[in-house]
Amino acid sequence: MSETASIFQQGENCWVSSKASYAAPLIDCANYYKALHSSLVKAKHSIFIVGWDIDSRIRLLHGEDEEQSEAPSVISELLAWKAEQNPDLKVYLLRWDSSLAFFSLREMWAKEVWDEKTPDNVETILDDTIPVGGSQHQKVIIVDDEVVFSGGMDISVNRWDTRDHPVVSEERNGPNGEYGPLHDVHAVYAGPVVKEFGNLVRWRWLRASESNPIDIREDAKIALDDGLPDAWPDDYPPWFENVDCALARTIPMMDDVEPVQEVRHMLLDLIAQAERLIYIENQFTSRLEIAEALNRQLKACPDLNVIIVSSYEPKGRFECEAFWASRIEFKNALFEGIDPDRVIMTYSSIIDENGRTAYKRFHSKVMTIDEKYLVIGSSNLSNRSMALDTEVDTIYYGNSEHNRSQIARVRDDLLAEHSGREVDETAKLTVTEKPARAIMEGQLAHRYMLTQVNDEVFTDPSSDNVFRSLSDPEEPLVAVPTLEGTSVPVKNPRRRTIMVGLGVFVIALLGGLMFWASQSISWLSADSIDAFLKESRGTYFALPTVLLVYFVAGILFFPVTVLSIAVAAVFGPVWGPIYGIMGALLSSATLFGIGKLLGNAGLKKVGGPKVEAVDQKLKRSGIVGVAAIRMLPIAPFSLVNLVAGISSIGIFQFLMGTFLGMFPPMIAKGLVGDSITKIFQNPSPETISYLVGGIVLWGLMIWGSQKFAYWYQERKEKGRAESEECAA
Structure with missing residues (x-):
């Protein structure tokens, strides 16, 4: 040749x-x-x-x-x-x-x-x-x-x-x-x-x-x-030397770039060259045009056989309804009017000596046309690979006896892997009169073997549906019309855009839920909570009631400051802070646990390296860092609990820091809350002075905790630097 x-x-x-x-x-x-x-x-x-x-x-x-x-x-x-x-x-x-x-x-x-x-x-x-x-x-x-x-x-x-x-x-x-x-x-x-x-x-x-x-x-x-x-x-x-080859691409419509469908045209042209055996292994077989081309060539060449190997089981609903449902249609079009001994669509699986079953997942994109052509590329036999994704395939041409033998070697080697045979065995089978049938016969137990696909066990043949239109489209999902009457495809949103949009959506959702709760739930108000707490005062249910209120309020992001003042106002400057800190610790532990579950589910990935660096600083600062955050009202109480759970800090450090950071201010809030109650009951210079003193004490504690946190952090960093210098 x-x-x-x-x-x-x-x-x-x-x-x-x-x-x-x-x-x-x-x-x-x-x-x-x-x-x-x-x-x-x-x-x-x-x-x-x-x-x-x-x-x-x-x-x-x-x-x-x-x-x-x-x-x-x-x-x-x-x-x-x-x-x-x-x-x-x-x-x-x-x-x-x-x-x-x-x-x-x-x-x-x-x-x-x-x-x-x-x-x-x-x-x-x-x-x-x-x-x-x-x-x-x-x-x-x-x-x-x-x-x-x-x-x-x-x-x-x-x-x-x-x-x-x-x-x-x-x-x-x-x-x-x-x-x-x-x-x-x-x-x-x-x-x-x-x-x-x-x-x-x-x-x-x-x-x-x-x-x-x-x-x-x-x-x-x-x-x-x-x-x-x-x-x-x-x-x-x-394996190959001095082999002729070509590069075929798929390039979608992008700004000033004309779309390219070289892969699609190459595959159709290659199929039309086949005379004896086409071997295909591919992740997806959903492009009906390819099935119809194979069927035409099978009818035009009575000696032609087709062997297709792909995966067994779909992963998820989108893959099932977009690709496996389409594979049923692909198979029907391929087999239409053809002797079933000449064409097979298979998967490779094994049941080992211990009775364990495994199905080989295929991600490859390979095609051989007799011993004349070999394709190794990135393109699936899908709609999106023909038109919408960027793809590049390499096509080898058997321009010498050596290179033709190597094309056959690639095919026979792959078939040997999938059918549990040696390469020399499959080499003999692929030159028989009906290689498709020969490959399926005589496979040994407890090795990988090929089995005809039966996708009806997973889904039904589908017409165009939302899953197919999203997972296997031929055209961009979003296009903007132009003044010339054409349309320009919208580019995939950048990751930053997606993440910022997702963050705004989550914040808006939380804000909306909080506003809805405040407007729709009659008992979720300071007055209702105050009345509920007063009913338990002087009973055995006082502490359980406070704990329940903190638990529910924490989940609903109710302001902890309002809650602490209400508890102090009801239970006084002594028992109010004690009950309040116990409720705050319960609420903190609950939201911390929810955050830990969310973090393990993948939410930590959203933050990225910069947030991870902040997370590590929080972990290093430990109890003091948490205490400083608790004393300074820089973020909602429940949000801090949730984020701490997502972070790497331990629950003991977090709860201890919460106690040290919240209990002193809670005493001050106890004075404030109790003073407010007494002012309403008996306004006097004494009660007003208690209120002013409590507010001043509250402010001093916030200021002092900030100074202490800065001092402690500087001391800790200085000690770490000295240790590293000594080690060096």
Whole structure:
């Protein structure tokens, strides 16, 4: 086959056609992360990382590889280590900005986290240029403009797994605990194609940033004669050499950018080339146009077989109704009028010797067309990947006998993993008359095996619905009409905008609830509470009544000062403060516990690094810090309790600080409250003087506590500084 026999047409089904001097697939995340770590350690000039996510917490190495490595394993520590070693090294991180829909999984304050963890020669930006509903889905890493990694994998949580995909693995541990087996495919390239990827990531950087990245190196090793570049990862020899390839993109309508659907056109053109076997593994199969194209080609070529492998179970309602319901329609369109022995849609699962079941989750985006073409990319077979998300796929063309055999090797290797066989077994099965049926027969127990999907157990076929329109759209969710009669898509809101809006909404909601309660609940007033307390005075129910009032008032954000004065007015200057502090401690503990639950549920992420720094200062200041906050009326009582629970301070420190900070002022409030009662009962210079004295005492205690807190904090910081100096 000659180069002119390929179907690559620049500007139609691909952006550019080029060559990879060397290329190797990286199957499953343990291999990708290990290879990436090796290349990053070797970086000398520049690193570009473009992704849907770039999580600073991710460990690239596990087990013995991590123990034996001299370089850090965690991605943020590794990049900081490299950047500090070589100040001339330039590192550029571009991550999709909007992440509200993935709150529980993604770092909410990603830019601030990266800026805090890395030196100045590591630059981070969040890409907010994508239309509402779309995402930055390209996954590209370039090292020294000589080696590029691209495919389906992100540096993100819940991705790492080994090729054997054990049913249970302590290493598969994410923010929400252990996750199940996960399969993905990436690739590493060297050669002229790296320059094309370099142009792509620099274009993306310039769209999202005001700064210019460094130019592409003129002395980069790109020719086959140059040999493997220095940054090529250890332990991963090339599979392909001097292979023709093309890059196909999806670019949505963005400001002054014309939309591009090269991926869509490439996949349709590739399907039309198939004669004997199409192998597909993909996270989603919801694009009906692809199913119809496969069906047409099956009818046009009687010898053609199609094997599709994807996930088994949907995650959540949106995925179920948007993608699994669509997969039922996809399957029906694919099978229409076709011998069922020629086409299968399957998932891979295992029941091990202990009776434990696991379903392999697929995140890969791979397609082979006979032994002629191989696709490894970021695009799902979904509506959004064809039109709305930014995507980039690499398409290999079998331009030599060696490269054609390697395309077959990739396909047979993947099928072996999913069906529990050896590669040489699947290689024999894929050349039989009906490989789809042959792959399904003779699978062994207690290994991974392929099973035909039956999505009706999860959902029904759906017409267009709200889930599909939100999760798998073709067009931006929000567009603004122009004077010319067209429309301009609205960009995804920036993370800061989302967080500020969320904060304003929460504050407004709390304020509205408090106002509603004050207007609608007849007993939630100072007069009603006072009358309720007076009924219990002199009875055994006095203390329980006060505790109940503080408990309910705390949850409803009723002002504690008003409550304390009311208790003092009813129970006097002695028992009033005693009852009041006991009620305040109960209310504090209750709201603290609620805050702790909210914090563990993920609310701590909303604050970001700056709030975390304040949190750590509060934790260091401990009892005295809490006491100072209690004495100074800088925030509502209930809000302080709630925030303290979300923070890292311990409950003992918090309650002790609350006691020390509130009891002295409460005595003063007792005098004030008792004086107010006596003034109404018997106005005299004596009762008025009690009132004035109580107010003055209250003010002096606030002033004195502030001075004491500043003095104590300075003394503590000075002692810490002296200790650190001695240690140094």
